[in-house]
């Protein structure tokens with residue numbers, strides 16, 4: 462059991478609505494970004510002098526740009542349907558982590574400066590001045606929202622707290638109060654090409670190492686190409702796939718699938734990161750700059766298709782925004798959607814009968830599946846509604862004999878965030894991350910108890926990192942979280958592999 466310097470919640474039989482404890486997470490704040498991390502992104506290095514006016518001006522600019530923001534701030538009727546739907550509220554008991562209360566932190570300032578009633582009768586409509594105390598609350602509680610959108614599924618008006626959190630973070634960045642974790646990472650992407658700061662040389666070494674490992678393991682020369690001009694497919698994947706467990710096992714799986722399908726593919730040292738933290742800080746300009754690397758890499762390499770690896774928020778940005786941020790992609794093969802997900806590729810190959818599997822290779826596992834919130838509620842896969850739920854499960858069932866779903870209230874569009882999404886996957890927020898995982902861990906423990914589940918598969922780099930870190934706080938093993946393509950990798954039968962294994966046996 463991992464040790465904590467905060468109290469780790471007890472996991473009950475079922476997910477329960479907690480009794481309120483005021484201010485229990487008011488102390489939770491991520492490190493503030495220093496000037497070195499602010500200025501490369503176009504933000505002031507520290508809190509600017511006339512920050513109140515600047516923040517109000519920025520809010521006005523965002524209200525003019527995004528009509529949805531004004532609609533969300535105007536339309537809440539305080540029905541209460543969202544109050545108990547946030548994993549951070551369930552795990553922390555702090556009433557300010559109720560989605561409606563989180564929205565109200567911005568809404569009260571909006572009312573004060575942008576509505577008639579708020580300007581002249583502020584007390585009557587709950588309008589408040591933007592003070593330093595309010596700004597402190599914004600910094601704390603808008604960094605306790607993983608922008609997972611679960612609350613919006615239950616809101617009769619579809620109010621999206623994620624968009625409100627993004628706007629709040631953008632306003633704070635614009636006055637010099639950015640979050641270190643996100644802004645440092647975005648800077649690394651601009652300077653080096655990926656979140657982890659892996660150089661081209663390090664990438665090449667890693668990929669050569671993977672080729673040797675797969676050859677030793679299967680006897681088959683599976684290639685993991687980098688910057689290969691003229692390849693058909695550009696694979697853009699989260700940089701965690703290049704080295705961390707269990708992510709790298711997923712990358713091994715993608716390579717085996719491409720090999721078995723006879724596809725020509727490459728990774729890119731320029732676009733060596735699928736993640737796009739520009740979304741977490743609500744900055745379309747930074748999202749655009751990050752996305753442009755993918756367009757440039759695709760053009761330089763002359764590829765015909767772009768496929769994304771297992772990364773939840775990367776797929777959300779790619780699926781929803783890549784074409785408007787970095788398009789048009791009229792130089793790619795029009796036969797394929799832009800972009801595609803690796804699971805769509807694998808699923809299509811399974812449908813075509815190109816891939817062979819020995820499912821018994823996964824017989825030591827009883828697998829469940831964690832729907833990543835960004836995939837579930839902000840994207841799709843395949844041509845049919847709900848493809849983002851069906852395709853991952855269809856692929857798991859094609860490669861595993863034992864699969865069990867978790868409580869229906871915690872999967873598909875009602876899935877719970879892992880607790881580390883939305884730019885919160887940083888050690889300075891460990892208490893929040895551990896507490897935010899309560900609903901998912903509760904549902905996981907149910908299927909462990911009732912069905913003997915041994916492993917949980919995920920298709921998001923953040924979910925995998927988060928669970929690897931927080932499962933031990935709840936008496937579970939970090940190895941119980943696996944990449945979905947790791948299951949594919951275990952079961953796929955590569956032609957030539959058996960003969961070599963036999964030779965080795967001789």
Ligand code: SF4
Nearest residue numbers: 547606607609610612
């Ligand atoms: S978007 Fe997710 S994290 Fe944010 S308030 Fe809603 S449920 Fe909570």
Ligand code: SF4
Nearest residue numbers: 537538540541543616
């Ligand atoms: S469910 Fe929607 S309308 Fe109801 S309180 Fe929550 S945000 Fe407001």
